[in-house]
Amino acid sequence: MHTAKRFHIIIFGGAGFIGTNTTLEALKRGYDVTVFDSFIRKGTEDNARLLESKAETEEYPGRLRIIRGDIRNVEDLQRIRTVSECIINFAANPGVPWSMQYPQYDFHTNATAVQNLLEFARFQGRIPFIQASTNKVYSDLVNEIPMKESVSRYEWDAEGNSETFFKLYDNMRVASEFAESGISEDFPVDSFAQFPHSPYGVSKLSADMMCQEYHFQYDMPIVVNRMSCVYGVHQKGVEDQGWTWWFVKAKYKNEPLNIFGDGKQVRDVMFGADVARLYIDQAEMLRDGKLKFGVYNVGGGMKNNISLLELIDHLDSKYPGEKLKINLKDWRPADQKIYISDTSKVESEIGWTQQVDWKEGIDRIWSELIALDGKGLL
Numbered sequence: 001m002h003t004a005k006r007f008h009i010i011i012f013g014g015a016g017f018i019g020t021n022t023t024l025e026a027l028k029r030g031y032d033v034t035v036f037d038s039f040i041r042k043g044t045e046d047n048a049r050l051l052e053s054k055a056e057t058e059e060y061p062g063r064l065r066i067i068r069g070d071i072r073n074v075e076d077l078q079r080i081r082t083v084s085e086c087i088i089n090f091a092a093n094p095g096v097p098w099s100m101q102y103p104q105y106d107f108h109t110n111a112t113a114v115q116n117l118l119e120f121a122r123f124q125g126r127i128p129f130i131q132a133s134t135n136k137v138y139s140d141l142v143n144e145i146p147m148k149e150s151v152s153r154y155e156w157d158a159e160g161n162s163e164t165f166f167k168l169y170d171n172m173r174v175a176s177e178f179a180e181s182g183i184s185e186d187f188p189v190d191s192f193a194q195f196p197h198s199p200y201g202v203s204k205l206s207a208d209m210m211c212q213e214y215h216f217q218y219d220m221p222i223v224v225n226r227m228s229c230v231y232g233v234h235q236k237g238v239e240d241q242g243w244t245w246w247f248v249k250a251k252y253k254n255e256p257l258n259i260f261g262d263g264k265q266v267r268d269v270m271f272g273a274d275v276a277r278l279y280i281d282q283a284e285m286l287r288d289g290k291l292k293f294g295v296y297n298v299g300g301g302m303k304n305n306i307s308l309l310e311l312i313d314h315l316d317s318k319y320p321g322e323k324l325k326i327n328l329k330d331w332r333p334a335d336q337k338i339y340i341s342d343t344s345k346v347e348s349e350i351g352w353t354q355q356v357d358w359k360e361g362i363d364r365i366w367s368e369l370i371a372l373d374g375k376g377l378l
Contacts, residue, residue: 008032008082009283012071012117013090015044015051017235017242018132018275022088023051025276026283027060034082035066037091043236046377050234071113077120086283087121088130089114092204095241096136096334099200110203111210118214128221128286130279133208135228135299135339136201138183139191142336145178153307154264154337155179182268182342185226185297198334208295215293221286225278228299228341232272232361233368244269244311245365247324251315252369253378256325260332263309268300268340271356271364278352285350294349299341304358314359319366 009026013019014035026033035051037044048066055064069076071091092110093099099106114131121127146160158176189205191197197205208224215222229244231237237245239258250257278298285291306314316323347353356364372378 006032007086007284007287008034008084009086009088009280010034010036010080010082010084011088011090012036013092013132015039015047015066016041016090016094017047017232017237018230018272019090020047020051020234021232021272021276022090022279023064024054025273025280027055027063029280030060030063031280032063032082033065034080034084035064036069036071036080037066038070039068042238043234046236047234071116072108074116077116080120084124084127085287086128086130087117088132088279088283089117090132092132093200096198096200097240097332099198099203100333103199106199107203107206110200111206114207115210118210118220122214122218122220126218126220128223128283129211129214130223130225130282130286131207131211133211133224133226134201134204135183135226135297135336135341136198136334137189137205137208137226138187139189139197139201140195140334140336141188141191142183142339144195145338147338149264152264152309152313153266155266156338180302181344182299182302182340183297184342185295185345196334201334212293212295221292223282223286223291223293224295225282225298225346226296226341227270227275228297228339229267229269230272230275231269231365232356233364235272235365243308244362247308247311247315248362248365249369249378251319251321251324252366252373254321256327257312258327258329259308260329261335262328263312263326264307264337265335266305266307266338266340268302268305269358269361270298270300270304270354271358271361274354274356277355278346278350281350281352291350296346296350297341297343298346299339299343300354300358301341301343304354305340306358311362314362
């Protein structure tokens with residue numbers, strides 16, 4: 001365990017999946033944590049009880065406070081009385097489908113409310129701020145990168161050509177570089193008036209850019225992490241969001257699985273505990289003045305990426321039970337056929353590396369499901 005002076009972190013959305021992992025990491029390092037959560041999402045109440053239990057059994061009495069509130073309401077933020085050295089924001093509508101159905105709710109939660117938090121941080125003494133952004137800030141231009149199709153996945157085609165893509169992107173990188181290292185932070189967030197983002201992508205991009213602006217205009221220490229698919233324990237995924245956990249649960253419970261598209265979509269996946277380490281590492285660097293500003297693509301990268309079909313095959317070949325029953329559905333809007341993060345910037349500037357590969361991560365989820373089932377919580 002790290003030893004350090006009392007260091008207080010506020011984690012908005014701290015009872016959600018990534019928030020829970022990050023809260024546990026902060027407590028493990030001996031820090032004080034205020035968890036602020038609306039508890040709208042299913043499973044967050046269970047996570048809060050877990051956090052309270054861990055805070056006591058791991059001998060951190062008085063280091064955890066949990067506040068029920070909504071970041072859309074400025075009045076709720078006034079209930080935070082403790083002086084903080086860092087703010088981490090995971091609070092959000094977390095996925096595209098919900099944003100398509102309720103775009104106004106999505107924008108209020110993901111954009112307007114983030115400015116509430118930025119103003120809170122600014123008037124509390126320009127508290128360092130870390131924002132959880134997303135790869136969805138990059139538009140459907142991602143799907144214009146030349147690609148080819150194999151039996152189980154889509155792959156970027158290093159020799160391929162796309163007139164539309166290279167016309168818009170001719171000064172930056174070529175297809176072979178995407179195939180080798182993934183999508184970096186210099187990929188355009190502009191849609192060039194040709195490609196959609198989804199309401200979710202727009203709301204998250206708005207918050208992403210506003211966070212950067214608060215650094216430039218108000219000299220606030222700011223970090224923005226554009227994250228790809230995060231998975232792991234405490235996730236309690238659903239069909240619309242948290243697909244990796246949802247697939248493992250379907251296998252465990254012998255439930256049918258809907259696939260939107262053909263299942264060859266590829267995502268880089270990153271284990272929740274690895275993400276938690278990154279956020280607390282960044283918080284420490286902000287505290288110590290070693291980091292003032294950064295925008296990072298964060299994901300599994302070239303070492304940890306997998307298609308939907310490949311995960312299904314892995315589950316059927318390794319774990320007991322009947323083969324997963326698959327129902328093919330229409331493609332979802334704004335679905336990226338391939339997204340793999342170039343993680344070289346975050347690795348070099350933060351000194352962070354992943355520790356859990358995706359197969360080990362799936363094993364840990366399977367073990368979690370067994371434990372939850374034994375307690376009647378699944």
